[in-house]
Each structure stands twice: as structure tokens, then as C-alpha cells.
Amino acid sequence: xxxxxxxxxxxxxxxxxxxxxxxxxxxxxxxxxxxxxxxxxxxxxxxxxxxxxxxxxxxxxxxxxxxxxxxxxxxxxxxxxxxxxxxxxxxxxxxxxxxxxxxxxxxxxxxxxxxxxxxxxxxxxxxxxxxxxxxxxxxxxxxxxxxxxxxxxxxxxxxxxxxxxxxxxxxxxxxxxxxxxxxxxxxxxxxxxxxxxxxxxxxxxxxxxxxxxxxxxxxxxxxxxxxxxxxxxxxxxxxxxxxxxxxxxxxxxxxxxxxxxxxxxxxxxxxxxxxxxxxxxxxxxxxxxxx
Amino acid sequence: xxxxxxxxxxxxxxxxxxxxxxxxxxxxxxxxxxxxxxxxxxxxxxxxxxxxxxxxxxxxxxxxxxxxxxxxxxxxxxxxxxxxxxxxxxxxxxxxx
Amino acid sequence: xxxxxxxxxxxxxxxxxxxxxxxxxxxxxxxxxxxxxxxxxxxxxxxxxxxxxxxxxxxxxxxxxxxxxxxxxxxxxxxxxxxxxxxxxxxxxxxxxxxxxxxxxxxxxxxxxxxxxxxxxxxxxxxxxxxxxxxxxxxxxxxxxxxxxxxxxxxxxxxxxxxxxxxxxxxxxxxxxxxxxxxxxxxxxxxxxxxxxxxxxxxxxxxxxxxxxxxxxxxxxxxxxxxxxxxxxxxxxxxxxxxxxxxxxxxxxxxxxxxxxxxxxxxxxxxxxxxxxx
Numbered sequence: 001x002x003x004x005x006x007x008x009x010x011x012x013x014x015x016x017x018x019x020x021x022x023x024x025x026x027x028x029x030x031x032x033x034x035x036x037x038x039x040x041x042x043x044x045x046x047x048x049x050x051x052x053x054x055x056x057x058x059x060x061x062x063x064x065x066x067x068x069x070x071x072x073x074x075x076x077x078x079x080x081x082x083x084x085x086x087x088x089x090x091x092x093x094x095x096x097x098x099x100x101x102x103x104x105x106x107x108x109x110x111x112x113x114x115x116x117x118x119x120x121x122x123x124x125x126x127x128x129x130x131x132x133x134x135x136x137x138x139x140x141x142x143x144x145x146x147x148x149x150x151x152x153x154x155x156x157x158x159x160x161x162x163x164x165x166x167x168x169x170x171x172x173x174x175x176x177x178x179x180x181x182x183x184x185x186x187x188x189x190x191x192x193x194x195x196x197x198x199x200x201x202x203x204x205x206x207x208x209x210x211x212x213x214x215x216x217x218x219x220x221x222x223x224x225x226x227x228x229x230x231x232x233x234x235x236x237x238x239x240x241x242x243x244x245x246x247x248x249x250x251x252x253x254x255x256x257x258x259x260x261x262x263x264x265x266x267x268x269x270x271x272x273x274x275x276x277x278x279x280x281x282x283x284x285x286x287x288x289x290x291x
Numbered sequence: 292x293x294x295x296x297x298x299x300x301x302x303x304x305x306x307x308x309x310x311x312x313x314x315x316x317x318x319x320x321x322x323x324x325x326x327x328x329x330x331x332x333x334x335x336x337x338x339x340x341x342x343x344x345x346x347x348x349x350x351x352x353x354x355x356x357x358x359x360x361x362x363x364x365x366x367x368x369x370x371x372x373x374x375x376x377x378x379x380x381x382x383x384x385x386x387x388x
Numbered sequence: 389x390x391x392x393x394x395x396x397x398x399x400x401x402x403x404x405x406x407x408x409x410x411x412x413x414x415x416x417x418x419x420x421x422x423x424x425x426x427x428x429x430x431x432x433x434x435x436x437x438x439x440x441x442x443x444x445x446x447x448x449x450x451x452x453x454x455x456x457x458x459x460x461x462x463x464x465x466x467x468x469x470x471x472x473x474x475x476x477x478x479x480x481x482x483x484x485x486x487x488x489x490x491x492x493x494x495x496x497x498x499x500x501x502x503x504x505x506x507x508x509x510x511x512x513x514x515x516x517x518x519x520x521x522x523x524x525x526x527x528x529x530x531x532x533x534x535x536x537x538x539x540x541x542x543x544x545x546x547x548x549x550x551x552x553x554x555x556x557x558x559x560x561x562x563x564x565x566x567x568x569x570x571x572x573x574x575x576x577x578x579x580x581x582x583x584x585x586x587x588x589x590x591x592x593x594x595x596x597x598x599x600x601x602x603x604x605x606x607x608x609x610x611x612x613x614x615x616x617x618x619x620x621x622x623x624x625x626x627x628x629x630x631x632x633x634x635x636x637x638x639x640x641x642x643x644x645x646x647x648x649x650x651x652x653x654x655x656x657x658x659x660x661x662x663x664x665x666x
Contacts, residue, residue: 037658037662042654048580050292053292055366057314090645094651095655144507168506195489218497253504259504260461
């Protein structure tokens with residue numbers, strides 16, 4: 001994978017979405033610098049799945065890799081959307097949180113270490129329920145500390161997207177990179193339809209779903225920082241660009257007055273055309289190159 | 292959920308580990324590692340019960356042409372025999388790279 | 389097992405502060421009161437139902453966008469005011485039904501609102517404010533992540549009306565293709581699945597489980613007892629690291645979160661190993 005990368009710029013583009021979590025992580029690194037930590041042969045499996053008749057995976061659906069990006073030490077954590085919907089269990093959650101904490105400890109020692117999270121997840125793994133929820137709270141705490149030192153970059157490439165509690169983790173990231181095939185939201189359409197009725201959200205309306213949660217919309221309304229094509233090289237360049245940019249002056253999740261006033265300005269008596277929010281919100285947001 | 296184990300004779304040593312696949316619907320994960328001695332050991336954890344004979348047939352076929360001394364661990368989420376064979380061959384290829 | 393009533397937040401806010409008028413200018417669903425607690429002046433916050441709320445999917449005790457941004461504002465206010473002085477305790481009284489499940493919320497990015505509130509609570513903790521979550525009723529999923537789960541210390545009532553979980557029972561049963569009965573049965577042997585607060589306590593995340601005889605109509609002695617526990621938790625938080633490590637180092641966690649502990653140790657060891665190489 002990594003040997004091929006430098007050529008892809010010149011030959012055909014390589015789909016990023018078609019790569020599995022391990023391949024996605026590896027392709028982001030400077031060629032030949034990445035090493036996987038707590039990989040499948042370390043067999044840190046979920047202790048809770050087998051007892052519920054669900055086959056575990058040897059890496060619990062979370063790949064941790066360390067190496068160099070743009071010559072700088074970086075840790076990449078990638079969730080495997082194909083395993084249990086990328087859901088957060090005890091082990092996968094701890095891998096993510098611990099990797100962020102280790103990066104943080106290195107930064108505190110003066111060893112600059114960036115972090116990239118590849119989130120493809122529906123949120124809490126229901127077979128591990130309260131431990132999954134607790135681990136998301138811990139991941140969020142870890143992001144909050146680490147992003148003081150270095151940018152914490154979140155990539156949502158698709159096709160699972162990023163939902164549930166993990167959408168809050170994405171909300172804490174320094175930068176969010178999405179593709180048009182990715183979605184970002186707290187509650188998926190099915191859950192809203194089941195909870196609040198089909199009049200509130202018709203989960204069979206694909207156009208509506210993409211209009212609300214899709215990467216193009218999230219970028220256009222300023223809730224994501226870059227929209228890239230489904231192309232590994234473009235993804236690499238986006239990560240390099242945000243590493244170079246460093247920690248933002250103010251994180252989006254700390255812009256409370258701005259977003260509170262935006263919510264206050266909305267007319268709650270009706271549903272909104274998502275496009276309305278693009279015009280209303282994008283103004284004033286830092287411009288970012290749309291590759 | 293069922294755990295199934297098989298042993299096969301082996302004639303040559305394998306140098307490298309290999310990991311392929313994902314435990315996603317209709318797919319499986321294969322972990323292949325060198326094993327000391329002259330046998331291969333396969334251990335399967337599958338979400339679909341009652342297919343021991345099918346597993347045996349697939350593995351008999353695989354080991355008819357493969358004699359590596361390996362430990363193979365399979366995490367299966369309902370893969371077809373064809374997918375199983377493909378993943379096993381893929382694991383062997385990776386271990387020979 | 390109990391349905392969400394949405395009264396406990398108000399009951400305990402009044403009980404612990406001795407006041408009934410929240411700070412003005414906020415939506416009626418977010419109540420903020422500053423009141424003495426031991427030698428401190430603490431900020432108490434809770435989210436309550438507001439049938440008149442602007443957003444239809446956030447009127448019954450759900451944490452919606454207005455609630456989340458209001459919490460974030462009120463917490464950040466304390467961080468700002470105390471930047472050059474002793475950090476006040478912040479007490480999140482938790483009895484929240486869920487996050488708001490609505491199309492408006494998704495369109496306007498409720499995920500960022502939740503992140504903003506968690507950012508505020510987490511930043512307060514990191515700044516040295518003792519942040520205590522007192523779980524008096526329901527604490528579900530995204531609502532708990534938004535309001536309470538970033539606290540230094542989690543305290544909960546040992547009571548059937550207290551429930552901490554990732555998803556409501558009926559929905560969890562549907563998605564995991566089980567009946568509600570079989571889900572309840574599983575919870576008896578698999579603690580993280582349980583809806584019972586005593587099983588939750590086994591996970592080691594709680595600082596303390598408090599026994600309160602009348603959680604919806606507490607006696608003066610019970611109120612004083614809870615205040616004392618809050619003061620002790622604040623003292624403990626002030627004398628401990630500002631991270632959340634205490635959640636995996638409790639004696640219960642050493643037993644129930646073995647996999648977490650092993651995973652972290654392994655990552656630490658391999659991280660150190662490759663640092664020497666790189």
C-alpha cells in the first residue's frame with residue numbers, strides 16, 4: 001500500500017472508501033513509517049461479545065497505528081465500520097482513548113505527536129452498552145486535553161458515517177474532513193422516525209438524509225472543515241494540510257456564543273430546508289479549500 | 292456461536308504471520324501464524340451453528356494443497372464456503388510475501 | 389424500573405440550594421442556581437421538562453440544542469469568572485430523558501451542541517473546577533454525554549428511579565433483536581447491559597452510590613446528607629488529578645474493566661518500544 005502511494009497521484013486515483021480501516025490508516029503515513037499497536041495478533045478482543053453469541057474480532061474493530069506524517073510523529077486511530085457497525089465497545093473505546101492519551105503524554109514531554117481519528121461508527125455497541133457509553137465519555141475527555149497541544153483531526157469518509165455519542169467526539173475535533181459519501185449526525189434517521197414519528201423524519205427519504213447529514217452539507221454550513229473526493233491522495237493531502245495548520249485559535253465546540261445565537265435565530269415553527277443554513281451559517285466561517 | 296477445531300499434517304515451515312478479512316456480515320477474519328512441529332491447527336469461532344461438516348469439507352480441500360505448519364484462527368460471521376476458501380488463500384499469499 | 393417523570397431535577401435543585409429562582413434569561417428547561425455548599429459557593433445546573441420550549445422534540449426533559457448551548461454558556465461563565473481565583477465547584481444535577489430526536493436538531497447539528505456542553509464541562513474540570521454529577525434520575529446516552537459525563541466525580545442515588553444507559557430498553561431490544569424480558573435477564577449476568585443502578589455501580593465508574601429514602605420528597609436530614617457527600621466529593625476532586633482515570637482505577641473497575649486495563653497497558657508498552665526505534 002504505502003509503496004504504491006506516491007504513484008497514485010500520477011496514475012489512477014485510489015478510492016479511500018473502499019479501503020478497510022487498517023489500509024485507510026496506513027495510507028495516511030509517510031511511506032514505510034507506520035507501525036500498528038495492539039494489532040490483531042495481540043488478540044485484545046471484546047470479552048463481552050462471545051458470551052452473547054456474537055463473534056469477536058481480534059482487533060475489536062479499532063486499528064491504532066503510529067508513524068510519521070509530513071515527517072512529524074502522528075498516531076492514527078481507525079474504526080472498522082464493517083465490524084459491528086464500527087460501534088464502540090470496551091476494548092475499541094479504550095484503544096482510542098489510550099492512543100490519544102499516549103500522544104498527549106508525548107506532547108507534554110516535548111515530543112510533538114499529532115492525532116488523526118478515522119470515525120466510521122454508529123456510536124455505542126449495544127452489547128457492551130454502559131461500558132461503550134463510558135468509553136465515549138473518556139474518549140471525549142482525551143480529545144479535550146490532546147487538542148490543546150496538537151490538532152486532533154477527524155476523518156469521516158463513509159460509508160457508515162459518524163453517529164450517536166461518537167458524533168460528539170467528532171464535534172470536539174480540531175478539524176473534520178468529510179467526503180460526499182459520508183454522514184455526520186447525532187441521531188440516525190431510523191432512530192428519529194421510531195422515536196418521534198415518520199412525520200418528523202421519513203427514514204426512507206434518501207435525498208432528505210443526504211441533504212441533512214451528508215458531507216457536502218456539513219462542509220457547506222461550516223460544521224466540517226474540508227470536503228474531499230473519495231481519493232486516498234486527496235485524503236493524505238488534507239491531513240497534511242491540517243497538521244501544518246496546527247491547533248485552531250478557537251475550537252468550533254468552544255464557539256458557544258456564536259452557535260447559541262444561530263440556534264436562537266432559527267424559526268422553530270417549521271422544518272428548514274438544509275440549504276437555508278448554508279447561506280446563514282457559512283458566512284464568517286474560515287474559508288477552506290474545497291479540493 | 293460454535294467453536295470448531297481441526298488438525299492437519301504439515302510438511303514445511305512458515306516464516307510470516309498473516310491477517311486478512313473482517314468479521315462483517317458474510318465475511319470472516321483469518322489469523323495465520325507459524326507453528327512449531329509438523330502439523331497445522333485450525334480453530335474456528337462462528338456465529339452460525341451446525342455447519343461442522345461444511346467447515347471440515349472446506350478445510351480438507353484447502354489442506355489438500357497446502358502443507359504449512361501453521362496455527363489458523365478464524366472468526367466467522369456467516370461466510371460462504373467460497374469466501375472462506377478465498378480468505379484462506381489470501382492469508383497464505385500474504386504470509387509468503 | 390421506572391418511567392421518566394422529570395420532577396427530580398427541580399426537587400433536588402431546590403433542596404440542595406434552598407432557592408427556587410434560577411438565573412434569568414435562559415430557556416425554562418435549564419435551571420442554574422448559585423448557592424453555598426460547605427465553604428464554597430457552587431454553581432448547580434439541571435435540565436428539566438419545558439412544555440413551552442421552542443423546539444417540539446425537546447419539551448419533555450430531552451437535552452436539545454438550546455439546553456446544550458445554555459449549559460455550555462453557564463459553565464463557561466464560571467470558568468471565565470474564576471480564571472484568577474479559587475475554582476468554584478460545578479454540580480450537574482442529572483435527570484434527563486434523552487437527547488432530542490428531531491429533524492430540526494439534526495439539520496442544525498445537535499452533535500455540535502452536545503460537544504459544546506461537554507467541552508465546557510470538560511474544560512472546567514481541566515481548569516481545576518471540581519465538577520460533580522449527581523445522578524438523581526435518568527441519565528441516558530447522548531443526554532448524559534452532554535450533561536454530566538465529563539465530571540470529575542459521578543454520584544448516583546441507589547434507587548429504582550435512577551437509570552444510566554446507552555439506550556432505552558425497547559429500542560435496545562429491537563436493535564439487538566431480543567425481547568425486553570431477555571434483555572433484562574441478560575442484564576443480571578452481564579453488568580454493562582443492566583438498567584439497574586447497582587449493576588452500573590459494579591463497573592467502577594461511580595465515586596459513590598448514595599442511599600436516599602425519599603428521592604422525590606427528601607427530608608431535611610436526607611438533603612443534608614447529600615450535601616455532605618457532595619462536599620466530600622468536591623474535596624476529593626480538588627486533591628486528585630483532573631483527568632478521568634479514577635474511573636478505571638477503582639476496585640470495581642479493576643475487576644469489571646480488566647480488558648480496558650490490559651488494552652491500555654499493552655498500548656503503553658508497545659508505544660514505548662517503538663519510540664526507542666523511531
